[in-house]
Amino acid sequence: MATPAELKDALRPLRKALETPSADRLLPVLAAAFADDARLALCHPFGTLTGPEEFELQALGPLLTAIPDLERRDMIVMAGSSPEGEDWVGCMGNYMGTFLRPFLGIRPTGHLVHMRYHEFFRLKEGQIVEMQAIWDLPELMMQAGVWPMAPQMGAFVCTPAPMSGDGLTVSGDGQAALAHVIAMLTDLCRHPADLDPQVMQLDRYWHPRFNWYGPAGIGTGRSIAGFRNWHQIPFLSAMPDRKLDAMGDLMSHWIGEGNYVCETGWPNMRLTLSGDGWMGIAPAGREVLLRSLDFWRLEDGLIRENWVLVDLLDLYRQIGVDVFARLASFNKARNLGPITVPDGLTP
Numbered sequence: 334m335a336t337p338a339e340l341k342d343a344l345r346p347l348r349k350a351l352e353t354p355s356a357d358r359l360l361p362v363l364a365a366a367f368a369d370d371a372r373l374a375l376c377h378p379f380g381t382l383t384g385p386e387e388f389e390l391q392a393l394g395p396l397l398t399a400i401p402d403l404e405r406r407d408m409i410v411m412a413g414s415s416p417e418g419e420d421w422v423g424c425m426g427n428y429m430g431t432f433l434r435p436f437l438g439i440r441p442t443g444h445l446v447h448m449r450y451h452e453f454f455r456l457k458e459g460q461i462v463e464m465q466a467i468w469d470l471p472e473l474m475m476q477a478g479v480w481p482m483a484p485q486m487g488a489f490v491c492t493p494a495p496m497s498g499d500g501l502t503v504s505g506d507g508q509a510a511l512a513h514v515i516a517m518l519t520d521l522c523r524h525p526a527d528l529d530p531q532v533m534q535l536d537r538y539w540h541p542r543f544n545w546y547g548p549a550g551i552g553t554g555r556s557i558a559g560f561r562n563w564h565q566i567p568f569l570s571a572m573p574d575r576k577l578d579a580m581g582d583l584m585s586h587w588i589g590e591g592n593y594v595c596e597t598g599w600p601n602m603r604l605t606l607s608g609d610g611w612m613g614i615a616p617a618g619r620e621v622l623l624r625s626l627d628f629w630r631l632e633d634g635l636i637r638e639n640w641v642l643v644d645l646l647d648l649y650r651q652i653g654v655d656v657f658a659r660l661a662s663f664n665k666a667r668n669l670g671p672i673t674v675p676d677g678l679t680p
Contacts, residue, residue: 335420335456337504337590340412343459344422351405356397360389367461374599376467376624377647378437378657396428399436400446404429408494409628409640411503411593415586422454423588423595425500425628425640427492428468432477434671437470438660439477443672447491448473451626451642453586453597465597467626467642472549474660479667480549481659482649483613487552487563495630495638507589510631513538514594517636518577525573530561540635550612550645571611572604594629601625606652612645614652621651
């Protein structure tokens with residue numbers, strides 16, 4: 334097993350190159366970082382790809398075509414060995430740039446846009462052999478004014494970096510932080526089987542001013558009140574039987590480093606949509622599997638920030654709702670042509 338520093342060093346050339354990627358250099362950059370047979374589990378609609386060529390052709394290349402000045406802005410990078418003995422690097426950040434051409438049927442805006450990513454890389458001998466990644470495509474849709482589903486209850490924000498400013502220099506023993514997050518999730522799952530929300534002991538685990546940065550479609554909540562009202566109450570009202578990782582085919586990989594914890598699961602939650610109240614979805618009575626990639630930061634022994642991305646577009650797919658087909662229907666009355674922005678200097 335490699336050290337966290339060695340894992341981060343192995344990923345650094347890829348991260349650096351993607352800060353200012355170019356179309357002619359994209360594939361060589363990816364080929365240097367990924368094994369030829371690397372398994373890339375990406376959010377819907379990309380699916381599971383194999384190797385750097387498929388990644389460039391079907392996902393990252395089209396994004397760069399749509400946003401030619403694309404830049405990758407990492408805000409958290411942490412690494413370590415999971416309890417299963419696998420070496421992972423987890424990254425959270427925003428893709429940003431000027432949206433000039435359509436992407437996945439999302440119309441361009443001509444303006445600077447942001448799209449959060451949570452990307453996890455499993456390495457062997459310095460090469461990426463597996464990737465699990467969610468790009469917050471609904472966030473991009475909302476900025477383009479084309480989100481075709483229900484409005485979100487939480488706030489819409491460009492997700493910030495850690496308040497502590499140390500997201501790119503994470504280091505140290507993370508076992509205490511990891512134990513805190515695991516204990517929090519254990520108590521969290523005692524509700525709603527026990528109908529009293531006090532059983533979760535939220536005050537014991539969460540900072541009074543914590544931010545919960547949820548995916549677009551759910552939104553961000555501030556403090557226990559924001560977390561409960563804008564996310565957890567609707568979520569559990571719709572799916573009170575939720576089960577988390579390490580149950581059957583559910584599996585998460587956990588890393589603790591310093592005051593940070595991250596988790597990648599593909600999938601890591603099993604639930605039944607039996608109630609109303611979550612994202613405008615009717616009680617479908619269907620079991621669904623959710624992919625969630627998460628980061629936590631602790632401060633003074635309490636969780637101060639929690640970044641959460643869920644593959645919501647795949648959730649809609651599982652219940653028979655094609656978000657992209659609905660978007661295409663709206664696009665019949667929209668102009669999807671490329672945008673040219675004047676340089677402002679030519680008379």
